[in-house]
Amino acid sequence: MLAGILSEFLGVTLGVVLTALGLDLFLVPNKIAAGGVSGLATVIHYVLGTPVGATMLVLNVPLFLMGIYRLGLKFGFRSLYGTVALSAVVDGLAPYLPVPTHDPLLASVYGGVLTGLGLGLVFRYRGTTGGTDLAAAVLRTYTGANVGQLLFLVDGLVVLAAGFTFRSWELAMYALITIFVTAWLIDLVQEGISYTKAFLIISGRVEDIARAVLQEMNRGATALKGRGMYTGEEREVLLVVVNRSEVTRLKDLVYRVDPRAFVVLADVHEVLGEGFKEWRSYRDGLR
Secondary structure (H helix, E strand, C coil), X not given: CHHHHHHHHHHHHHHHHHHHHHHHHHHCCCCCCCCHHHHHHHHHHHHHCXXXXXXXXXXXXXXXXXXXXXXXXXXXXXXXXXXXHHHHHHHHHHHHCCCCXXXXXXXXXXXXXXXXXXXHXXXXXXXXXXXXXXXXXXXXXXXXXXXXXXXXXXXXXXXXXXXXXXXXXXXXXXXXHHXXXXXXXXXXXXXXXXXXXXXXXXXXXXXXXXXXXXXXXXCCCXXXXXXXXXXXXXXXXXXXXXXXXXXXXXXXXXXHHCCCCEEEEEEXXXXXXXXXXXXXXXXXXXX
16 A cells, blocks of 8 residues: 555656656747646746746646535645646756757657656656646536547647747747647557557357467457347457557458458557456556
8 A cells, every 4th residue: 555655656756857857948948838737837937937837836726726616625635746746846947957959849849758758657647737637627517528628728728828928829839749749648658559459350250260369379359249230130249459460460360261351450558467468567567
């Protein structure tokens, strides 16, 4: 129990430091306000001269109060450590860090990489940093809209505000690059690189295909019940999960057994269980 709590604390802390580095090294010095509370704090910093971290903390206070009021104490205070730590680290590191580039394209990409890695770690270890994810959750209780749509709306408004304030739509477009890079890295850290593929195989010879998969590839297969909506016929759908290196081999096997089979191939971000990643490795990553 204690080891798990310590692991989450260290993971969130590392994520906070990486996020702060992305802001201090690349985004803030180049006026890239990539949405969220940090983006709004960047705009205010250049207008009023206030420290970015302190401004982030002040902006998060009403969000916390609304979160506690609308969603309960647990939800509001869950974000407390990550938010306070990020604000403190951003202002604590800023005076001592050089600005490695004034090229806005490089800054938008590398800033997005660092903040994406950092926020991905924070979320992976069950933390949050307040900001627009908290704002979106609160707004959802009023509007009932999708959280992803609300996040996009709030971030878009911040980018527009930055474009007007800095009188540069180029900086706004660079901010969009940062938003996309950050979102991609967050997903990558939480879900991993897809080295695994899932096959859904619809065939009149499911038993033969499953037998060949078991015998020739030493892989498991699961039969799912399905029904063709056009014909109304009941049929079995075979689910097979393989590594990327086995994709061609499985395609050849299916074609050999049933050239008329219908196959859907999809990326799988993570597989936990026998033959792939053990559950123990997942738990170890949280300790």
